Amino acid sequence: MATTEIRITGFGGQGVILCGYIIGKAASIFNGQHATLTQSFGPEARGSACSSQVVVSDTRVLYPYVTAPQVLLAMSHDGYMTHKDKVAKDCIYVYEKDLVRLEKHGPKTSAFGVPATRIAEDLGRKIVLNIVMLGFFAAVTDVVPHEALRKAVETSVPSGTEELNLKAFDKGYEYGIELKEKAEVKV
Amino acid sequence: MATTEIRITGFGGQGVILCGYIIGKAASIFNGQHATLTQSFGPEARGSACSSQVVVSDTRVLYPYVTAPQVLLAMSHDGYMTHKDKVAKDCIYVYEKDLVRLEKHGPKTSAFGVPATRIAEDLGRKIVLNIVMLGFFAAVTDVVPHEALRKAVETSVPSGTEELNLKAFDKGYEYGIELKEKAEVKV
Amino acid sequence: MKFWRTPLDIDKLQIPRGELHILKERCKGCGFCVEYCPKGVLELSDEFNSKGYHPPKAVKPEECVNCDLCELLCPDFAIYCVRAEAGEKEVSN
Amino acid sequence: MKFWRTPLDIDKLQIPRGELHILKERCKGCGFCVEYCPKGVLELSDEFNSKGYHPPKAVKPEECVNCDLCELLCPDFAIYCVRAEAGEKEVSN
Amino acid sequence: MSAKVEEQVREEHPLEKILRMDRIPHIWCPTCGLGTTVTALSSALEQLQLDTNKVAVVSGIGCTGRVAGYMKLDSFHTTHGRAVPFAVGLHIARPDLKTIVFSGDGDLISIGGNHFIHTARRNVDMTIICVNNFIYAMTGGQVAPTTPLTAKAATTPYGNAEHPFNLPLLAASSGAVYVARWTALHVRRLTVAIKEAIQKPGFSFVEVIAPCSTLYARINKLGTGLDLMKFYHDNSVIRHGADLNDVDIDFQSKIVVGKFVDIEKPTYIDCLNAGNKRAFGDKYKPYGGGNGDN
């Protein structure tokens, strides 16, 4: 697609913004696309739901906000519930399996779940859950190439944590590839 | 005259503003005229020259400032020098004799001097010098009737000081009447 | 300097008993109540509430002395204690 | 607490003499110089300056000890004192 | 001793009457200490058995500034730094109300610092509760005038170069007649302090040290709000009447808490009445409030 809208949702502290940042950076810096990241947050949001949006496009992004995302990356049930219906017809739901209880969606949608928290915890740092999600995202969607995303992860995380984060990314990616190989989960 | 412009000048503390206030009040409150008082003062004026202006008229005063006064009431030499030439052709100079050294003026002007400070000092309060000037002004000009001025003095000075001030007014008035009776001092 | 009241530790002779109420959905799992309950009544449960937090549960409810400290410390108004109808017991020490 | 200098009163052994300069037109007749001259050198004159103030005059110029206090206190920069060429005399007390 | 666990949110919490339950859950982060300070104020009001119709609360802007929005009182959420002068007007118009300002260290002491010291100076009869979380929380963790030297913040990423205020000292030097400091952990003593402050005629000041888990604790790697509570537990030193010059707070230093000042001094309105009485004698009717709801 010429333009893809992506919404990432979760709660404060999960790295929702960084997640969007990495996707945008991957697209615009490492893949020659245009990518605009915006974020919704508010004083209302202290520690509660937050979301970031990326519009990836082959041409300059003029309207910066997401209207009906083709990808919803959900890291919390709250966020998922808030945004699940405001999506494109063919939306791909990419969700944290243990935090989000999937509901019924339109016929053209697809959904891929990953136990990102558990994978992150296995890696010893719950905090990399968002990077696991990203690896998984790289596997189950084709908005931004895997390599660009991986490079963006490497150059966006705090220095000293690259290895851990790349491992998290790879774990998520592997999980996604395996899952895709199995089957698409239709809901 | 339908409109008379009066400028009162002196230095801070001499009661230049009160002087103008009393003339204006006399005209507007006690004599049914219109009278607009304005004052020039500035941060530049701490303790130095200051001036007040009254426009007395039979109709509403529209332009509030004095442009070429018909009366210049001068209580300091500084003030006198600053303003003496910016007057009407037929200006009447009413001046404090000991503080102002009179200079040459236009042929149609007239000038009346009074040793107001000395008179005030004789009354025991140098501070009433301005009221002496007013009494004198009442005598040598006919802008505002004597009675209206006297009433304005009575109702404008701090309560408790009415008697002293009326005495000062009367002294100035008497001095003026005598002087007028003698002759006009042409310069 | 003479104005304060009962210190945190319990030094009354008669101790009331408390009935705990935990509003699980409000809890954000801070653990204040658990940490500062003088009687160790509470523990964080494994259970998640819908926001993803682990609310406390009373593991030794019978020990609760209705001191209200959990209630006072809870920043989310998620726990409170009312005096139980049952009788009061004496302090042992 | 050891930082200050010569107090107002004169306690030096050797006293210089001063040559006073009064810029009469600047003076506003406050009388500070007159009041605080330790030697009573000054008095306000009867004379008016053009602004109508009475500037000081030196009534006992020979007593001036060039202490500069008049100069320092004058709020109008209207008086100053320079050390006189003449010799110094000893304090009597 | 039976523990009754509610399966869903039920509005029977004892503070229900004093909180705007229609706005709970509040916006504050998990392990943030602000909710606890609200409980302290609420309990104080309850224990004083004041007519809550006659209590007004004024806040500025900040995480703490949101307190006004949760108290079921006449409540004013003003602008950043201006709670105090707003409260001055309100108090003078309605001295019969108890006026309480509840706001953050940045709001009250940084941008609002001038109002704070002048209102203390005038000894205007109001109670200021200042939550000191050592940071500007609402805007994302910038340095505050209370941030300890060397502590990190979003705008002092390499350590704060500014000496912080000693708030009890500042309050007392400005004229406050009641000054106390407690941490959020000292919730009972804090409640007592707030009660005393409210009852005190004149400008009373209560500083509350409370955890900002999301920003101050995170940026400085101090753990969660609970870790800060534990830190308060281990490092608070109760010293009533302490010499105020000794109650500075350094980075992770001991925190001296207690009631520091409790003196008598005529309030602003007392002085106003006294002066006018001197001037006018019996012609003057002592001021006791505006002309009310005109």
Next chain:
Amino acid sequence: MSAKVEEQVREEHPLEKILRMDRIPHIWCPTCGLGTTVTALSSALEQLQLDTNKVAVVSGIGCTGRVAGYMKLDSFHTTHGRAVPFAVGLHIARPDLKTIVFSGDGDLISIGGNHFIHTARRNVDMTIICVNNFIYAMTGGQVAPTTPLTAKAATTPYGNAEHPFNLPLLAASSGAVYVARWTALHVRRLTVAIKEAIQKPGFSFVEVIAPCSTLYARINKLGTGLDLMKFYHDNSVIRHGADLNDVDIDFQSKIVVGKFVDIEKPTYIDCLNAGNKRAFGDKYKPYGGGNGDN
């Protein structure tokens, strides 16, 4: 000993080099004390033998605020209350200059009070000379935060109902490292204090009690400036190192003067450099000024 009386104004006054003679005579009233305080600053600069190219003076608005306009120095007449933050920027850009703020009690402590306490807190290296004439003079004699209780002013015609600040206490509690108070009469000691203040690294504060004859003295029927000088003479008590809680000034009370505080504390720039050094080690080049005249 011959007295030479100049017949007209001659510009050979010893302060000629340090004053803008093209602006003398100044605007101040007869028997106003401000001119004397200017002499004190001028003498201090002269005695210190500083390069006067490297001294800047910043004032706010007020009668005192006009001082900047009379000093032949790089001089800034800013807005009411803002001399201090302007000076903070100037100082940080050019720490090699001595930055002196010279302004009135209303300017520095009322509208500018917040900047005053915060700049003291940060211990920014500058000298504040505050002329306390107990009034807002420039605007016609309104009450100031220094006006004693019960004293009259244009806006407190029946007596002031506000407790005034104790400025040395406020300055010290906020963090000043040098605090002194003198009256205009103590012109020599004042000069010494200003010298010490200028030489002190950090935030130094000198309060100068000076006569406002036209307004404060007149409204309160205290006579002329000379009468106030006499009052200072009779009622000043020199007490160096006095307990700052005891240096309040009541209406026509004793005035405690002296040097009250003189302590060592790292300045804002010291702390900045220390922090960055900690963070970056030798990579960090200590800050000693902006990039100059770019």
Next chain:
Amino acid sequence: MKADPKNVLTGAHYLDGNHACAEGAIAAGCKFFAGYPITPSTEIAERVSRRFPLIGGVFIQMEDELASMNAILGASWGGVRSMSCTSGPGFSLMMENFGLGLMLETPCVLVNVQRGGPSTGLPTLPGQADMMQARWGSHGDYEVIALAPDSPQESFELAVHAFNLSEKYRMPVLIMTDECVGHMTEKVVIPDADQIELIERRYTDKKPGEAWPFEETEDLVSPMLPVGQGYKFHVTGLTHDYRGYPVINAEAQHKNVSRLMDKVRKHADDIIWLEEKDVDGADVVVVSYGISSRVVQPAIQRAVKDGIKVGQIKMVTVWPFPEKRIAELAGKVKSLIMVEMNFGQVFLEMDRCAKGKCETYLVGHAGGTVHKPDEIYKTIKEAAK
């Protein structure tokens, strides 16, 4: 409601504009005044401070203008008519919290006695260059009401009127006077109290628990809730709903801000007060406000003597701007002239509303003195060509 006789200084007095303004406020029942001295406005505060003690008011001089503005908001919520005064520099400092007053819909009156600007400018000389600031000086969108007196008499009257408008529309109202009017002394006739009509504050008639501070009403003006009576209401400067609770989204913003603006826009006909003279059939109409509307008159008289058909519009209210009337006139006259003591501020609105249908002229200058009638006369001549 009539004014309270014990507040009203009935009779003929020789007062300057500032003192007259203070008397107007007192007559209107103002009982709280918070201010900070600034030339040329201070006489208002000084008079109030002298007058208040015996009539039960409180004057407080605050630490700065920010505090003053907030204090009058607090007092107004305390149920008391409140006021402050200032001049340019202080007006600038008040702008943030003037916005709070608008957002909380708080009745109060703020007087700006204009002097020459920008910055410290000319403290003792007149200007009219804060007019656009009055309209636009605070951040965000809003509408204001601003009145401009031309004399001490009008300073009295418009002070009363300002309080009435502020209560009627539940918002801060501005009096934009200037140094010339403020320091000009003239006869002021203050009527008997029973001749002074005051608009009472409208409070809710609902019971606590049922009433909200920004309820939707047909006239867009919500009744206020009194403090201390159990309403336990909340108000915030954040974007909010009718309950006064913050709601941070575009929809709430639209509702909230539209209402603030519409409450003025939709009542513009009620609020706008113009004094027109000889406008019908005029070729040239001189528009002005405040002191300028006086000094134009000698010029107009002179031009009329020359046979030019000149009309005058004096804008007693400057904001909201009389768009409709100006647009209408523009289609009828040859020229519109704006005379104001600035380099063209309200002129811009006049020029805009004229839509090119007539010539527009500005007679403006930097301030420091009022216009010379001569300059105005010359422009009238030119405009009549």
Next chain:
Amino acid sequence: MKADPKNVLTGAHYLDGNHACAEGAIAAGCKFFAGYPITPSTEIAERVSRRFPLIGGVFIQMEDELASMNAILGASWGGVRSMSCTSGPGFSLMMENFGLGLMLETPCVLVNVQRGGPSTGLPTLPGQADMMQARWGSHGDYEVIALAPDSPQESFELAVHAFNLSEKYRMPVLIMTDECVGHMTEKVVIPDADQIELIERRYTDKKPGEAWPFEETEDLVSPMLPVGQGYKFHVTGLTHDYRGYPVINAEAQHKNVSRLMDKVRKHADDIIWLEEKDVDGADVVVVSYGISSRVVQPAIQRAVKDGIKVGQIKMVTVWPFPEKRIAELAGKVKSLIMVEMNFGQVFLEMDRCAKGKCETYLVGHAGGTVHKPDEIYKTIKEAAK
């Protein structure tokens, strides 16, 4: 002068508008930043605070916005390029001393990242409703320069440009961005230092004793005097003469204020920066600035597809307003449309300059989100009729 390579973060970066703006300032040689946190501007300050230590700059967080504004003026007079940033409430608080900056003719840059107002409003959502405040928010008469970036890339570029204009015209320059641009992250390409042209501050070439701070010059921009070099100059916010000495009269006022205004007005052609597209021969021209100038494009594209001749003017500089260009266009097109995130602010100027020669439309709203291209499209259709 070229930028200093050690300041310039050359390369392609994924930055939000605020960080990009900070990088622009740093590239422009800014070495002093005084600020006070406020959403949505704070990231500018935060980035500067992180970047400064190793390049010899000082970031100081002041006690409030008033202090911040004054500190950058002081630093600028200290010879250092200085900057602050804020949003609506803080912008209001800065207005008085922004005026001081204009009066002292002090180069510096102030960024307002606009959010929804009035009052505390919508701290985290965008608005463009401080545009008239930027023009009129301080008391007195003056002119301003205000730039509006539409993207992070432009945030970088206009920050550099703002510093250049501020040095060239010796005055504070405003960057009026908004929450959407400030928080929007995109690729920003920062050129090599030698590709970044900086305008140096012009200092006097006269000797101490001969130079004055506001000397009359042909281009109306006086060279500055450096501190610490014996010039011993005086400057004041009072009305002053070329020497910087206060002179309190109407004549001095006229000279002083005229010069401040003329320095912008007479250089308007140099300052005004418009980006035009398909304007020649257009029936409808859409005028906008900042983020709005981006979101109009999908709407324009759609309308063009419908066969409507639509042109676009993006105002990179909003103030001074491009009067001449708008007046000229108004005579040629059917309609002019202003799209801005407010209820009509810059629109008023466009409308005025159109002088009724074409139809004018406003597509405005209260803020909180950018325009939906749909609304704009509808108005274009309507305007083309």
